[in-house]
Amino acid sequence: MSTQDDIELPETLSYHDWAAAVREDRLLGQSCEECSHVGGVPSGACQQCGSRDLTTVELPTEGTVHTETTINVPPEGFEERGYQVAVVTLGDARVMVRIEGEHVDIGDDVVLSGFIDTDEDHPAPTFETAD
Amino acid sequence: MTSFGVHDTPMQELFGEAVFAAFDDADVGPDEVEALYFGNAMGGQAENTTHLGPQVATHIGMAGKPVQRFEDACATSANAFKNAVQAVEAGIHDVVLVGGVERCTPETGKDTDEMTRIFASASNRQYEQPTGLTFPGVFALLTKRHMHEYGTTEEQLAHVAVKNHGHGALNPKAHFGKETTVEEALDGPVVADPFRLMDCCPFSDGASAVVVVSDDLADSFDDPVDVSGVGHATDVVPLADKEQVHVTQSARDASAEAYGQADITAEEIDFAEVHDCFTGAEILASEALGLVEDGQGGVAAAEGRTRRDGDIPINASGGLKAKGHPIGATGTAQIVELTEQVRGEAGDHQLDGVERGVAHNLGGDAGTTVVSVLEARP
Ligand SMILES: [Zn+2]
Secondary structure, X not given: OOOOOOOOOOXXXXXXXXXXXXXXXXXXXXXXXXXXXEEOOOOOOOOOOOOOOEEEEEOOOEEEEEEXXXXXXXXXXXXXXXXXXXXXXXXOEEEEEEEOOOOOOOOOEEEEEEEXXXXXXXXXXEEEEOO | OOOOEOOOOOHHHHHHHHHHHHHHHHOOOOOOOOEEEEEOOOHHHHHOOOOHHHHHHHHOOOOOOOEEEEOEOEOHHHHHHHHHHHHHXXXXXXXXXXXXXXXXXXXXXXXXXXXXXXXXXXXXXXXXXXXXXXXHHHHHHHHHHHHHHHOXXXXXHHHHHHHHHHHHOOOOOOOOOOOOOHHHHHOOOEEEOOEEHHHEOOOOEEEEEEEEEOHHHHOOOOXXXXXXXXXXXXXXXXXXXXXXXXXXXXXXXXXXXXXHHXXXXXXXXOEEEOXXXXXXXXXXXXXXXXXXXXXXXXXXXXXXXXXXOOOOOXXXXXXXXXXXXXHHHHHHHHHHHHHHHHHOOOHHHOOOOOOEEEEEEEEOOOOEEEEEEEEEOO
């Protein structure tokens, strides 16, 4: 597994950079040079101020659950029922993830555990309880 | 509008039924109508039907007239309505037709899991869909945070379902005409917690349409109702990046714009039709529109304040929950409902003495919201 020291972060963060990082158990976001807002996934401009002066940042891989739900009626392509989806707070950013293992509640500490890519090769980060 | 429910009818015929009712109500025909503002969200995915504009125009005798088609997920036809109102206000047209149609039931040939995936296409393809997120899941995420912030309970959610089913039982056009109880709602299978089956609107087929005319021409029509404001706003998608997931900021921005145009405050609104795709969505909307205080949406529902006999009736039609939710038809169906209520023509579900109503139609995770104010013409 790579560490954040030996990989150069892309100047302009694309989906492909983000997805490649997820496959290496890393999460990339963007910090705005104008207003300091940190976005959890790639965007062309800052959500808060519209600036295009964004710097790619490595997001923490530990955080807390901001909100969550357990989905019992999945869409086509997701065969098993009862999986948990959460929005997790990672430092100054928030990211939507799949939860693996035991059920977590809002406020619980969670840690990156890997990724799934069952949806036409689109990876989604997975987290699990940090306890 | 057509009845909402299950229709084994091609979209142009379903739309035609709603349009001809609107034409007859306004006593106009295709010759006088200058343009169609048309909503359909998912015909391409659900029925392999795109470029529907001229196809429905042909069916209603309007081929040759300009048609613009809108797609904003569940806010599709409210966006069509906004653009129609603005075009008429700007003097581009004097008489236009606005409406929408959608088929979402298994009559399309799509089963629940296929339609659940089609609905999920309104969430972000790269950063949300791969988690297995569904639309009940989207509103579950927003509602769970609201429950955490304010102590909103599953029982309060159930009260919204009970209320809207009770209202729908009075509306012959509603998909569901049966009342339910809090106990029954809380006993249903979980779809995406905290939502059980009774917290979720159904897959419906249906169509709706209205005629919009200029202020100058309005008095030459029978029983016109004024559109005094239409606000429209978007919010960040994916939802993780929204500043606060439970506030539905686009509804706050759109309602501020609409109330400003109408020169009113929320206290001056007599009744509302809000986008209750899920019970939690109604609670968030009632707060975002200023109809109840922040954090009090669940309490207000449980106390009966939002019932048809309460101080601020919400979804007297049954709402999406009981009336049904044919995606692209929902926005203009709310406009039909407001019009009939203000005219006093809503039949068994007529509210007493209402003169001003607000319609709230959202798309996706409230990435889009359109809020419209309609009132009796002075
Ligand atoms: Zn910024």
